[in-house]
Structures are given as structure tokens and as C-alpha cells.
Amino acid sequence: MRIVLVGPPGAGKGTQAAYLAKNLAIPHISTGDLFRANISQGTPLGVEAKSYMDAGNLVPDSVTIGMAEDRMEQADAADGFLLDGFPRNLGQAEALDAYLERKGLTLDAVLDLEVPEDEVVKRIAGRRICRKDSSHVFHVEYNKPAAEGVCDACGGELYQREDDREETVRKRLEVYHSETEPIIDYYKAQDLVVTIPALGKVAEVTQRAMHALGRGE
Numbered sequence: 001m002r003i004v005l006v007g008p009p010g011a012g013k014g015t016q017a018a019y020l021a022k023n024l025a026i027p028h029i030s031t032g033d034l035f036r037a038n039i040s041q042g043t044p045l046g047v048e049a050k051s052y053m054d055a056g057n058l059v060p061d062s063v064t065i066g067m068a069e070d071r072m073e074q075a076d077a078a079d080g081f082l083l084d085g086f087p088r089n090l091g092q093a094e095a096l097d098a099y100l101e102r103k104g105l106t107l108d109a110v111l112d113l114e115v116p117e118d119e120v121v122k123r124i125a126g127r128r129i130c131r132k133d134s135s136h137v138f139h140v141e142y143n144k145p146a147a148e149g150v151c152d153a154c155g156g157e158l159y160q161r162e163d164d165r166e167e168t169v170r171k172r173l174e175v176y177h178s179e180t181e182p183i184i185d186y187y188k189a190q191d192l193v194v195t196i197p198a199l200g201k202v203a204e205v206t207q208r209a210m211h212a213l214g215r216g217e
């Protein structure tokens with residue numbers, strides 16, 4: 001299956017992607033995680049991306065599209081993938097369609113995680129991620145690690161993302177509404193969008209998403 005996850009920052013895309021990718025046996029591809037891995041390794045791509053990310057802006061398409069395509073080219077993505085945080089504007093959605101067309105592939109679904117803005121703000125304020133692997137995501141209240149400040153999955157140190165501070169979050173939400181939301185209509189025109197109410201327990205949301213994909217119990 002080839003699936004795109006959309007939704008505002010803090011909607012729970014990364015959290016859901018981890019479970020969905022496991023259930024569907026496809027890789028979870030998060031452009032945010034790829035950028036953070038580049039930042040922690042100090043690559044030129046990471047250096048370039050960091051200034052945009054810290055300001056709450058999108059990293060330019062000239063950098064992002066190539067990085068996402070390179071990841072989709074890897075062997076583990078040959079039979080499908082779950083995209084999280086890509087595409088994030090119309091240019092990227094068109095580039096993804098062009099890429100899939102070149103490969104003779106299509107998307108199966110676009111899952112739109114719907115969460116009210118006040119909840120998103122609470123989720124982001126308490127989010128803590130792992131220094132070793134930013135796809136390991138926790139929340140100080142809603143999804144606590146067994147030991148405070150320590151990643152359950154790998155023992156890494158948990159920290160608050162620079163761009164999860166209040167001022168930057170406001171900017172990221174603006175960018176979501178102006179640049180990312182239009183892709184939902186773009187995919188509605190292709191009849192691919194399934195809206196998933198994303199309030200409630202993590203496992204309940206996963207169940208709704210699996211059901212929407214025709215893989216529910």
C-alpha cells in the first residue's frame with residue numbers, strides 16, 4: 001500500500017505512522033525525521049534545513065522533493081510506504097504524482113487526521129522526542145515513557161523540539177493552513193481522502209485508520 005498521512009502539526013501523524021507501518025509491513029517515511037537525522041549528523045542538507053525548521057517554515061521544495069524521492073527509492077519501499085509530513089504543499093503533491101507516474105504506481109489513500117486546534121496545541125506543548133531517533137515520540141501527560149526523560153524504545157534522552165515552542169507553533173499552524181491544507185482538496189479531486197477523527201486514545205485512532213484502509217477487524 002502507498003499511503004499519505006496529512007493533518008496539522010501535533011495531530012498524531014508520527015505516532016499513528018509507527019503503528020500503521022508495523023501493521024501494514026511498510027516503511028514509515030517522515031521528512032521531518034529525515035531532516036532531524038541530517039541535522040544531528042551535521043550534513044549540509046541538515047544545516048540548510050535547520051534554519052527553516054527553527055523558524056516554523058517549510059524547507060524549500062528544491063531540497064525536500066529530492067530527499068523524499070531518494071528515500072522512496074530504497075529497497076524497503078519497493079512494495080509500499082507510509083508518507084508522514086510529505087507532501088506538504090501543492091508543488092510537492094504534484095512532484096509526488098509525477099514521481100509515481102514515472103514508476104507506474106498510484107496512491108491507495110490519503111488519511112486526513114482531524115483534531116481541533118486547541119488539542120493540537122496541548123499535544124505539541126507536551127511532546128518529547130528521542131535524541132537518538134526522532135520517530136520515538138512521547139507526551140508528558142498523554143503518552144508518558146516508563147522512566148521520565150528516557151526513551152522506552154532505545155534508552156535515548158528525551159527532549160522538547162526547538163520548533164515546539166509556543167511562538168514557532170503558531171507560525172507552523174499558519175503555514176499548515178495556508179500551504180498544506182490545499183493538498184487535501186487536491187487529493188479529494190482524486191477521490192483519495194479519508195477523514196479520520198483523531199481525538200481519543202492512540203489505539204482507537206489506529207483502529208479507525210486500519211478500518212478506513214479496509215484492514216480493520
Ligand code: ADP
Pocket residue numbers: 007008009010011012013014015016123124126127128137138139140142143198199200201202205
Ligand atoms: P505529528 O507527527 O502529527 O506532529 P505526533 O505523533 O508527534 O504528531 O504527536 C504529537 C504529540 O501528541 C506527541 O506528544 C504524542 O505523544 C501525542 N499524541 C499522539 N496521539 C495522541 C492521542 N491520540 N491522544 C493524546 N496524545 C497523542
Ligand code: AMP
Pocket residue numbers: 009031032033035052053054056057058059060064084085086087088092163172
Ligand atoms: P515534522 O516533523 O513533520 O513536524 O516537520 C518538522 C519541520 O520539518 C517542518 O516544520 C518543516 O520545517 C520541515 N519539513 C518536514 N517535512 C517537510 C516537507 N515535506 N516540506 C517542507 N518542510 C518540511
